[in-house]
Structure formats: structure tokens, C-alpha cells
Amino acid sequence: MNELELLAHADVRGRRYTEANGQRRVFPLEEAIAALAAFDESLPALGLPAEATLALLDDVGSPATTASNGPRYFGFVIGAALPVAAAAERLMLAWDQCASTFDNSPVSATVERVAARWVLDALDLPRDSAVGFGTSATACTLTALAAARRELLARQGWDFDGQGLHGAPEIRVVVSALVHTTVKKALRVLGFGLNQIVHAPVDGQGRVDVTQLPALDARTILCLQAGEVNTGAFDPFAQILPHARAAGAWVHVDGAFGLWARASSLAHLTQGIELADSWTTDAHKWLNTPYDCAMAICRDARVLAEAMNSDAAYSSASLDAQKNLTLEFSRRPRGIPVWAALRSLGRQGIAELVERHCAQARRIGEGLAQAGFEVLNTVTLNQVLFRCASDAHTHAVRVAVQASGEAWFGGTLWQGRPAMRISVSSWRTRDEDVEALLALLEMAGRKSAVGR
Incomplete structure (x- = not known):
């Protein structure tokens, strides 16, 4: 098969899989899982035919998938891929763009800039915020918290980029007692010892108890939740955020799925959330884009862009270039499926x-x-x-x-x-x-x- 024939063959197999979304088992049979042993091969000395590789992936792999792209998968807030988002992803893969800068891909930079503007509009967040399209809420949380620490240290007169953390003023972290594990992972990777993190008590629904909120100051990062992972509850932003801002603390909101309530008649659940300094949310959850696509949103665009900056003599770009807002230098344009979903849904x-x-x-x-x-x-x-x-x-x-x-x-x-x-x-x-x-x-x- 030549390249176009192979792609057409893959499309036929993909269409067949999608057509069966409503009929297949939501979790595979044991026999299908056992059949995955067929992938346990030694690296071939000579390359095998492309069509045979594709056939193995489909014939053995497809029966062992979870039907998370179907109607009866209710685990982990995993959205199915909207047809327009999946189709946009297919075209995006055909383009195979390195979407780090405008020079690398004018179309990617343009569409992602529009997608960022639409995200802020849909979520009614400060319109001059920076939006970085990353792989997951985990990675995006890491970038947001890295920017938060760097900025709080700068306000204390500390040059984080030049001096690092040795001898730096201590930055304190306060989180919900039910903080999501991905936030803890990001904090751990950033070097915040888990034993040093302060946990705010919560009520019976998992919301931070305002009456027991630990003290906040200008050296504090406070992490709140929009949608507790078990109950879906929202922390009381309208009560906490003005107090946190007055104290000079940085407030980050983990809104992996719950932040999208703000784009609906349930927006009252998020009252006050716009006062935060940063937010994260996934598109592959409630916006129903293909995996993997998430967003780091930062009120002060300069803060995120300087923290994530990766300009070089051979590759400099504007502050809002995605390579300067995300962890990745080489990246694919994850904002394109977001743009397609938002344009289709309105x-x-x-x-x-x-x-x-x-x-x-x-x-x-x-x-x-x-x-x-x-x-x-x-x-x-x-x-x-x-x-x-x-x-x-x-x-x-x-x-x-x-x-x-x-x-x-x-x-x-x-x-x-x-x-x-x-x-x-x-x-x-x-x-x-x-x-x-x-x-x-x-x-x-x-x-x-x-x-x-």
C-alpha cells in the first residue's frame, strides 16, 4: 500500500470502530485482554508491512479498548470526542505541524489564538489572560504553580531564574483537604514537600470551610477546586477570594471539569472564581475534545509567559506563542480541536x-x-x-x-x-x-x- 491507500484503510477501520460505539462492551472481555499478548514481540530485524501493523492494532487492539467514546461510560469524567473535534484532529494530524511559533505554523498560531480568546469568553474569565494549551490538567497545573511561585518570589525581591530556590524566601502552599492527586503531583514535582503543605478543612460535601481557612499572606499559594472529584462541589470562591487577594496570596483554581459550569445556567456555582490568579481545565473532559488537551489560564499573561519562556537565538517569538505558555517547545496544536468544538457548539x-x-x-x-x-x-x-x-x-x-x-x-x-x-x-x-x-x-x- 502507498501512503494514501494506507491512510484510507485506517479511515475505514476508524469509521467501523466509531459506528460500533453504541454496541460494544463498555469494558472488554477477558479474552480480548488476554489476546493483547500478541503485541509482545521482539523488535523486528526487518520492517514489517505497514498494513499488517495497522491490522494488528485494529484486530487485536480495538476489542481490548474501553468504550469511553460511547454513551454508557461513566468513569473519571471522560468525555467522548465530538465529531467535529475528532475530524479537526484528523486534519491536524495530516498537517503534522510543530505548533511552537507563528514561524513554524502560521495556521496553528492563528487558530490557537482565536481558541484562547473564545475559551476566556465562554468561561467569562479576564479577557487579557494567557491561555496555554497543554496535555493535561496535571501538566497545566504544574506550569501555573511554577508561574505562581516565581511571581510571589519576585514580589519579595528574589530572582528565581538566576538564583533558583537555594536561600529563597519560603513559599507556603495551602490546599483543600480533598485536593486532587494531580495537584499534589505537580507540587511534589516542583519541590514542595508534601509534608509541608497545609490542608484546609472541608465540610460534608468537600468544600473548603471558610471558618477554618488557614492564614494567608503574600508568600502563600492557595489551591481551590471547581468541582470536587467525588461530589462535584465548589469551594466558596466569593467568600475566600477577596480575603486571599487582600492578603496578597496567589489563588489557583483546579477546574478540570467543573470550570465549564461557568458557561451554563450553573454559573452561580462559580461566583467569585474570576478573582483568582490562575485556573486549569481540561477540554477532553466536558468540552468533549479528543485526548489529550487541557488549558493553563493565567490572569497576568506576562507572568506565565516569563515563567515558561523558551526563546532562543534561532527561535524567538511573541509572549503569547504557545512554546512560551506551556511546558513543550515542540508540540502539536492542541487548541485546534478546542476551536472546532467551540465553533460547532457555540x-x-x-x-x-x-x-x-x-x-x-x-x-x-x-x-x-x-x-x-x-x-x-x-x-x-x-x-x-x-x-x-x-x-x-x-x-x-x-x-x-x-x-x-x-x-x-x-x-x-x-x-x-x-x-x-x-x-x-x-x-x-x-x-x-x-x-x-x-x-x-x-x-x-x-x-x-x-x-x-
Whole structure:
């Protein structure tokens, strides 16, 4: 096969996979997982035919995928890829652009600049903020917190770029007691010892308790959450942010999925969030772009651009060049699928997507309560946290649903006990899928109770 024939063949296989999104098991069979042993080959001495490589990937790999691009995957807030975003990604891959600067790719720089403007508009954040399109909320959080520390040290008269951290004034970090693990990872990678981080107590829904907020000052980074990963709860930004700003602290908001509530009728949940200094959010979650695409947003564009600057004699660029806003120098233009999704949905479409998923989550919460499950959170967003009367029953129900292949969601711990968490974030999920999930859970609950 020549290049074009191979690409056409891949497209046929990709289309066949997409057509089956609503029919395949949500989690693969054991036989499909066992068949993955076919990939355990030695490096060939001579190259093998391209079409055979593609066939192996599809024939053996496709049956072992999770159907996270389908309508009944309810784990980890993983959105399905909107058709327009997936199509834009295919064209983007054909371009194969190194999207570091305008000189490398005029089209990438132009489209990503527009996408950044639209993101700020949709989320109603300060319009002169910098937006860096990165791989994940983890990587974007790392860039935002690196910029935060550098800026706070600069305000103390310390040259971080020249002097590093040896002898530098101490920067203190305050996080929610339920801070997401990716924020802790970013802090750890940046050299903030986990034992030195101060944890703010939370209420029964996982929101930072304002009455017990640790002291803040001009050497403090405060990390808050828009959408606690289990309950979907929002920290009380309107109460905390003015106090933090007055103290001179830097406030970063982890809004991996919850920040998109701001683009809907649920924007009141985010009241005051615009006063923060930086935010992170994923596009591959609620905006439903292909993996991997996230954003680091910084109120002071100069602060992020100087912290991430990678100009060189042979490659200098404007402050808003993506190589100066992200970790990567060589990068692909992740903002293009974001642009395609936003252009296709429009302001109304984004709101409808978020509001539909929140309504479906409320329906799931109501149905679970009626079926005798204990719903542990106030379902205000797209997260439903629940359990059975006993830990053993909770485990049995989760295992039964996962083994059925008809739906998938994961387990978690809440207040020291096992629980289950349902996340609604796929554009493909219809109300019929929600009702099918409830019926499956009710049956699993009855059968596992009888078998105990």
C-alpha cells in the first residue's frame, strides 16, 4: 500500500470502530485482554508491512479498548470526542505541524489564538489572560504553580531564574483537604514537600470551610477546586477570594471539569472564581475534545509567559506563542480541536451540553435513592456519589456492573468507606442510557443482596 491507500484503510477501520460505539462492551472481555499478548514481540530485524501493523492494532487492539467514546461510560469524567473535534484532529494530524511559533505554523498560531480568546469568553474569565494549551490538567497545573511561585518570589525581591530556590524566601502552599492527586503531583514535582503543605478543612460535601481557612499572606499559594472529584462541589470562591487577594496570596483554581459550569445556567456555582490568579481545565473532559488537551489560564499573561519562556537565538517569538505558555517547545496544536468544538457548539451548545449532563446526573441520583442506595452528595453538577448499606454490598454492585459490559463506573473512598462514583460527561449519553444504567444498578443491587 502507498501512503494514501494506507491512510484510507485506517479511515475505514476508524469509521467501523466509531459506528460500533453504541454496541460494544463498555469494558472488554477477558479474552480480548488476554489476546493483547500478541503485541509482545521482539523488535523486528526487518520492517514489517505497514498494513499488517495497522491490522494488528485494529484486530487485536480495538476489542481490548474501553468504550469511553460511547454513551454508557461513566468513569473519571471522560468525555467522548465530538465529531467535529475528532475530524479537526484528523486534519491536524495530516498537517503534522510543530505548533511552537507563528514561524513554524502560521495556521496553528492563528487558530490557537482565536481558541484562547473564545475559551476566556465562554468561561467569562479576564479577557487579557494567557491561555496555554497543554496535555493535561496535571501538566497545566504544574506550569501555573511554577508561574505562581516565581511571581510571589519576585514580589519579595528574589530572582528565581538566576538564583533558583537555594536561600529563597519560603513559599507556603495551602490546599483543600480533598485536593486532587494531580495537584499534589505537580507540587511534589516542583519541590514542595508534601509534608509541608497545609490542608484546609472541608465540610460534608468537600468544600473548603471558610471558618477554618488557614492564614494567608503574600508568600502563600492557595489551591481551590471547581468541582470536587467525588461530589462535584465548589469551594466558596466569593467568600475566600477577596480575603486571599487582600492578603496578597496567589489563588489557583483546579477546574478540570467543573470550570465549564461557568458557561451554563450553573454559573452561580462559580461566583467569585474570576478573582483568582490562575485556573486549569481540561477540554477532553466536558468540552468533549479528543485526548489529550487541557488549558493553563493565567490572569497576568506576562507572568506565565516569563515563567515558561523558551526563546532562543534561532527561535524567538511573541509572549503569547504557545512554546512560551506551556511546558513543550515542540508540540502539536492542541487548541485546534478546542476551536472546532467551540465553533460547532457555540455559546448555546456549550450551555446545553453542561445542563443536560447535570440534569441526567440529578435523574441518576433520584433513581438511586428510589432504588434504596444511599446517595452521599447533593447532586448539583455531573457527579453522583453513592453506596450500599454495607461495604461488601457496595463492592459487589460495582463488580457486577463492570462485569456486565453494559456500563462502567469506578469505585472511590468517601469519609473512610468504599463508595461508587458516576460521572456524566459524554455528549453521546442520552436519557435512555441513563434509564438503562438505573435499571442495571437496581438489578445488580437486588442480585448481590440476595447472594450475600
